[in-house]
Amino acid sequence: MSANPVTLPLSGYAARNFGFEVRGKTAVVTLNCPEKKNPLTFESYAELCDLFRVLARDEAVKAMVVTGAGGNFSSGGDVHEIIGPLIAMDTVGLLRFTRMTGELVKAMRACPQPIVAAIDGVCAGAGAIVAMASDLRFGTARAKVAFLFNRVGLAGCDMGACAILPRIIGQGRASELLYTGRALPGEEAERWGFFNRLCAPESVLADALAMADEIAAGPTFAHAMTKRMLHMEWAMSVDDAVEAEAVAQALCMQTEDFGRAYRAFAARQKPVFEGD
Structure with a gap:
């Protein structure tokens, strides 16, 4: 330190x-x-x-x-x-x-x-x-x-x-x-x-x-997950990587930003992400 x-x-x-x-x-x-x-x-x-x-x-x-x-x-x-x-x-x-x-x-x-x-x-x-x-x-x-x-x-x-x-x-x-x-x-x-x-x-x-x-300005949790997966998957097989990404994406689908993106798409608007 x-x-x-x-x-x-x-x-x-x-x-x-x-x-x-x-x-x-x-x-x-x-x-x-x-x-x-x-x-x-x-x-x-x-x-x-x-x-x-x-x-x-x-x-x-x-x-x-x-x-x-x-x-x-x-x-x-x-x-x-x-x-x-x-x-x-x-x-x-x-x-x-x-x-x-x-x-x-x-x-x-x-x-x-x-x-x-x-x-x-x-x-x-x-x-x-x-x-x-x-x-x-x-x-x-x-x-x-x-x-x-x-x-x-x-x-x-x-x-x-x-x-x-x-x-x-x-x-x-x-x-x-x-x-x-x-x-x-x-x-x-x-x-x-x-x-x-x-x-x-x-x-x-x-x-x-x-x-x-x-x-x-993008989806904070999802960006953090992308960075984590890019780093972790260096040491994974393709099968392990596909499974890890399935879990990661399922977690991202539980965020409020995912819901905001859907509602904005349905309203033909650009989503405004809030990072949660």
Whole structure:
């Protein structure tokens, strides 16, 4: 846990290690150390992890946007604040650190709100992992996504990369990026499926916010169920997945939003979902 526990409601939360605000039903995290290209630190890792875990209990926030300040997303772990101290740690300390960073990915995948990443400029190392762990990624042509771990003598298997990245862009392409550490330009990232959409630098955040707001206006319980099933079904057989989805959909059919959608359809109106 961070030294500054994340508290509810999130609309009143003052983050210490990154920018944070709630705009209507959408919350926005801004990695905001632009002079260093928005690196992650021990403190920001911990606070981000706390934030995403608390999201599971916040009923007002329906979607998330993660972005970076100053024309870059994130350069990854801070060289001096993180990588330097790691050299001096023993195995116990190193494992404590790697497990802590992995908890951020777990928290992002476990929070019920869909997460949209708005990515411009540098998106490297742990920054690329944060983008990868988001549900949707809007990028720019000048973005450069790089899983740089091999460049510092480490394996590509960091924070779930070997599990998640192949499911986004395929095993062969993920292998290339994780073995070489090369930067993936924005247009190629879109062709490969890492970016859902390519946007102009001046509009990428607005476009991501528009998508998040569209999601936030939808059926909250159903969206949370979709995210949960997308995550859980990675480890299921097709038969198990079909059965799990039958149960999930039956639960969704008991929500008020399902009834609202039917009544709106019958009246030839657009449904207005309320999240219950």
